[in-house]
Amino acid sequence: MIQSMTGYGKAVVTYKEKKINVELKSLNSKALDLSTRIAPLYREKEMEIRQTIAGVLVRGKIDFSIWVEKDAGSEALPINSQLIENYYRQIKSISERIGVPEPADWFASLLRMPDVMAKNDAEELCEEEWAAVKDAVDKAICQLLTFRIQEGEALESKFTEKIDNIEALLKQLEPYEKLRVEKIRSRIIEGLSNIPEVEYDKNRLEQELIYYIEKLDISEEKQRLANHLKYFRETMGEKAGQGKKLGFIAQEMGREINTTGSKSNNAEMQNIVVKMKDELEQIKEQVLNAL
Known part of the structure; x- marks a missing residue:
């Protein structure tokens, strides 16, 4: 969890x-x-x-x-009355001896003298x-x-939603993938037919087409991405503390999606790949919060 x-x-x-x-x-x-x-x-x-x-x-x-x-009662510090009386006698004596007027407000003056507010003993x-x-x-x-x-349950719900979306988008690639092969074949043959006085070996053409189409094949990328999506789900079900692991899986998912996009060579497929990237980006943002 x-x-x-x-x-x-x-x-x-x-x-x-x-x-x-x-x-x-x-x-x-x-x-x-x-x-x-x-x-x-x-x-x-x-x-x-x-x-x-x-x-x-x-x-x-x-x-x-x-x-x-x-x-509030425990906050009040006790007043050292004996020390106040001592200060009072000393100040009064000095005032009489040197002719300095006594304080107008004795109480305020005495309360400002050092250690008048007695501190409690240090607590243990x-x-x-x-x-x-x-x-x-x-x-x-x-x-x-x-x-x-509670927050983790919300994250898991969010991750599940995004993984479901990526899986659904992955299936949407299939029809375009099949049509793409036929379009590539037709475009190449049409291009050759538009060049006058050109002869070509049909067997060699088929070999080159197969080689070219294999370079654009995304079957392995789709399979690896499907495996990563499955592994992400399994990891969510493990004990808490898998956040870093989920982050690494998300990185691997991103590699397969990027490779699929670079091989697509088809506008509709690339649009689907962009949607997959958007879903994955939301996973990456939220996986940073997972323990």
Whole structure:
């Protein structure tokens, strides 16, 4: 089954006063290209997070983010009242000693002094909180995988439609191919008959016609293209992760279609080949999104 490389997943868990958000975005890329934005408390687990993502998502340009929202009450830093009183006494003493006016707004001035807003002790990540975060990471990955599968189903439907169209166009070549041989034969014989006093060996003419027509024969190209179309269908049914393989098959399909066009030597056949190229180009554009 095809999976798309495009996907999105998000999970939110609550731990005490924290609301922990985990978000994953994925786009197409030739290899795994993972960038992370992780809240400082969880950075020690970055390698573990990367290994988890790489083991499941395999390929794609992936943006991973963890950020924390806290309750409004928990965001307020405590004010160091003892330090404020100390600053007040020192400023008042200096003002009296050197004759400098005291601040007009004492409170605003004191709150701007260093270390007045006391910082909390550095947080440490406990096992319980990490378990909650890891659960959110797993849920976000699972959600992104579900998104990829849904997008992959749409891709598979699109590919099937385009392969059907190319197969139908391939069959449309047959009647023109047969008529082309007769037209070539008639045109050459007519040209020779219009040249006066020319004698030619009919057996030799037949040999040359056969040689010329064989050079324009597209039977092998048609057979190889049919095989590639069948192989493309079979590959779509294999396990996820066949995007590169589908791209290679599409390239081989393009070679056979191009060769068929160069050998066609017939306006109607070349028009059909152009339609086949258009269908294949749409496959090539979308196969870049396949995992």
